[in-house]
Amino acid sequence: MTSIRLCISAVAAVLASSLFSTSVAAADYPARPIEIVVPSSAGGGTDVMARLFAETAKKYVPQPFIVSNKPGAGGGIGMTEVQRATPDGYKIGVLISELAIISHVGISKVTTKDFIPIARLNGDPGLIAVRSDAPWQSIDELLAQVRKQPGTVSMGNAGTGTIWHLAAAAVEEKTEVRFNHVPFQGAAPSVLALVGGHVDAITVSPAEIGSHVAAGKVRVLVAMAERRLPAPFDKVVTFKEKGVDLVMGTWRGLGVPLGTAPEVVQYLREAARKTGEDPAFREALVKANLQPAYMDGEPFQVFMNNASNHFKKLVGDIHLQK
Numbered sequence: 001m002t003s004i005r006l007c008i009s010a011v012a013a014v015l016a017s018s019l020f021s022t023s024v025a026a027a028d029y030p031a032r033p034i035e036i037v038v039p040s041s042a043g044g045g046t047d048v049m050a051r052l053f054a055e056t057a058k059k060y061v062p063q064p065f066i067v068s069n070k071p072g073a074g075g076g077i078g079m080t081e082v083q084r085a086t087p088d089g090y091k092i093g094v095l096i097s098e099l100a101i102i103s104h105v106g107i108s109k110v111t112t113k114d115f116i117p118i119a120r121l122n123g124d125p126g127l128i129a130v131r132s133d134a135p136w137q138s139i140d141e142l143l144a145q146v147r148k149q150p151g152t153v154s155m156g157n158a159g160t161g162t163i164w165h166l167a168a169a170a171v172e173e174k175t176e177v178r179f180n181h182v183p184f185q186g187a188a189p190s191v192l193a194l195v196g197g198h199v200d201a202i203t204v205s206p207a208e209i210g211s212h213v214a215a216g217k218v219r220v221l222v223a224m225a226e227r228r229l230p231a232p233f234d235k236v237v238t239f240k241e242k243g244v245d246l247v248m249g250t251w252r253g254l255g256v257p258l259g260t261a262p263e264v265v266q267y268l269r270e271a272a273r274k275t276g277e278d279p280a281f282r283e284a285l286v287k288a289n290l291q292p293a294y295m296d297g298e299p300f301q302v303f304m305n306n307a308s309n310h311f312k313k314l315v316g317d318i319h320l321q322k
Contacts, residue, residue: 026263029089030063036254037093039078040158041071041186045207048288049122049252050094053272056281060274071186074098074161076108083114087257089264092118095255097163100307104315107161112304115255116265119272120300122285123293124205125225125249126167127236131194132219134201139222139242142201146177155179156190156199164190164203166311167224167248169318171203174239174246194218205250206233210289224248233289251293251307253300269297 036054040046047069054065070078075098082093095115102108128139136142146153157164160183172178182199184190187208194202195217202209206229212218213232220236224246228234239246254272256265275281276294285292295303 026089026261029261029264029267030061032090033064033066034061034089035091036065036067037078037082037091038067038069039071039075039094039096039098040069041188042069043188044158044186045122045124045205045250045288045290046094046096046252047188048207049285049290052281052284052288052290053121053254053275056278056284057271057275059278060271072159074102074105074107074159074165076102076110079115080108080110082255083110083257085257087259087261089256089260089268092254092256092268095253095304097250097252097307098161100304101163101166101311101315102161104308104312105161112301112308114258116258116260117297117300117304118254118256118265118268119276119297120251120253120293120295120303121272121276122253122290123249123251124207124289124291125223125229125247126164126203127206127209127220127224127233128171128201128203128222129194129209129213129218129220130201131197132217134219136221137219139237139239142221143175143177146179150178151180153179153201154182154199156182156184156193156202158187158190158204159183159185163248163250164205166314166318167203170246170248170314171239173318174244191218206289206291230286251303253295265297 036050038047038050050067054067057065070081075096079093079099082091085091099112103111130136155168157168168179187204190202191208193199195212209218223229223236223238225238226247282292
């Protein structure tokens with residue numbers, strides 16, 4: 001009996017020590033640089049947003065944010081790395097719209113419920129873009145050709161199971177056409193493929209195509225938005241204007257692994273709120289064709305769960321070509 005009491009006391013002491021250590025660590029947070037894992041390739045809208053956040057957050061956090069890109073599997077590789085990380089607040093992830101999709105198409109097991117959300121920072125509608133020398137001057141002309149010759153137009157996307165793959169599939173379902181889907185490892189590579197003449201069109205966000213539109217290399221045919229976008233995309237028609245009920249886009253935020261100490265979560269949420277509301281950050285987003293869309297952590301969780309339910313149904317309704 002004595003030995004049992006000693007064992008119980010020893011276990012209690014270890015647990016108490018562990019809790020004390022965790023409390024002290026949380027109180028000292030952050031004591032070293034914080035890694036932000038971007039689950040997509042460098043140069044795309046998600047990467048740009050993360051780097052703008054890291055730069056602006058220097059005003060509010062005494063340690064730097066170090067951005068690292070971990071693309072692949074529709075964002076699943078990078079987000080899974082964060083999910084499995086030690087929950088100490090030193091590895092946080094950019095959570096993207098694909099988090100609500102990839103588990104439903106069998107690409108990754110990671111879901112919207114595998115993280116503690118910090119904040120949503122941005123949201124952008126989808127676009128269909130072609131090269132400036134393409135034969136189609138409007139979305140009507142592009143769709144007309146695909147109806148006559150199904151599968152003859154190659155439609156690039158950011159990767160199998162990504163929001164832009166699903167967006168192109170939704171266009172097919174809504175307009176009764178069939179594209180030849182060409183996946184890339186991120187939006188930035190898909191844009192380069194378009195400019196280089198390797199695909200006919202792409203689905204993409206404004207941030208990833210803006211500089212090429214400004215340079216006269218790319219023409220945007222349609223936006224998947226509720227209403228027309230601000231300049232330089234204000235001349236672009238929406239699918240809704242064409243009588244097609246299709247609104248789809250991407251969103252980006254921050255999250256940490258389950259089990260992260262509440263003190264650390266609160267610290268990061270406060271830092272994200274200050275950064276997200278910073279006029280310089282918002283101005284930099286708009287300049288990069290990224291729309292500010294700040295949302296606090298708990299509402300962001302509800303938003304992500306609702307998005308997951310929506311895409312689960314959509315994936316079931318659409319014959320998604322992988």
